[in-house]
Amino acid sequence: MQVLGGYERGLAFVLSGPSGAGKTTLVDMLCKEFDCIERSISFTTRAPRASEREGIDYNFITKEEFEEKIEKGDFLEYAKVFDHYYGTSKSFVEAQKDKGKHVILVIDTQGAMQLMGSYDASFVFVSPPSIEILRMRMLLRNSETETTIEQRLSWAKKEMELSFRYDYLVLNQDLKDAYQVLKSILIAEEHKIR
Numbered sequence: 001m002q003v004l005g006g007y008e009r010g011l012a013f014v015l016s017g018p019s020g021a022g023k024t025t026l027v028d029m030l031c032k033e034f035d036c037i038e039r040s041i042s043f044t045t046r047a048p049r050a051s052e053r054e055g056i057d058y059n060f061i062t063k064e065e066f067e068e069k070i071e072k073g074d075f076l077e078y079a080k081v082f083d084h085y086y087g088t089s090k091s092f093v094e095a096q097k098d099k100g101k102h103v104i105l106v107i108d109t110q111g112a113m114q115l116m117g118s119y120d121a122s123f124v125f126v127s128p129p130s131i132e133i134l135r136m137r138m139l140l141r142n143s144e145t146e147t148t149i150e151q152r153l154s155w156a157k158k159e160m161e162l163s164f165r166y167d168y169l170v171l172n173q174d175l176k177d178a179y180q181v182l183k184s185i186l187i188a189e190e191h192k193i194r
């Protein structure tokens with residue numbers, strides 16, 4: 001029996017959580033296990049990190065190009081995070097859903113708040129066990145300077161205060177357990193009688 005992928009039109013899932021909470025790893029695991037799951041590829045004005053690829057991790061564009069897209073109404077939501085714009089492409093998400101794929105929007109709390117109440121999606125918050133563990137994970141990732149890490153940690157605290165607004169909370173203390181919980185949420189949502 002197929003546990004996921006039985007829909008003609010896919011569902012949308014919004015996943016938020018502080019940087020370093022493990023959102024990307026969890027979504028990569030889901031996409032690897034299920035062909036019917038796609039991560040929404042956002043547009044951003046931030047510079048790519050060494051490991052990131054254009055069109056796979058993000059669509060990297062200039063501030064001018066981003067503002068043009070805002071004008072044209074291309075975004076389902078967008079926000080400024082750490083001085084850079086990030087936005088979800090309306091057409092990308094709709095095209096995936098039309099193909100029967102469940103789309104996961106990995107976006108910050110500002111973006112999620114814009115969608116809550118107006119966009120049909122399930123809202124999932126991924127939380128790290130503690131701010132200290134988050135700091136350690138960021139240091140290990142070694143992709144940010146110390147100032148950026150402190151800035152991200154203080155933003156993380158603010159984001160975590162908004163977790164109660166989401167439909168589901170996934171505590172990522174152990175990656176395997178967190179993955180089981182997230183997967184179960186997707187399966188339950190697909191099997192929900194609407």
Ligand code: 5GP
Pocket residue numbers: 016017018019042043046077078079081086087088106107108109110111112
């Ligand atoms: P990062 O620079 O670490 O890739 O992402 C920084 C933050 O921006 C993360 O919380 C990430 O989830 C969020 N983000 C990525 N894409 C989008 C988007 O399209 N919209 C919004 N609102 N946030 C996004």
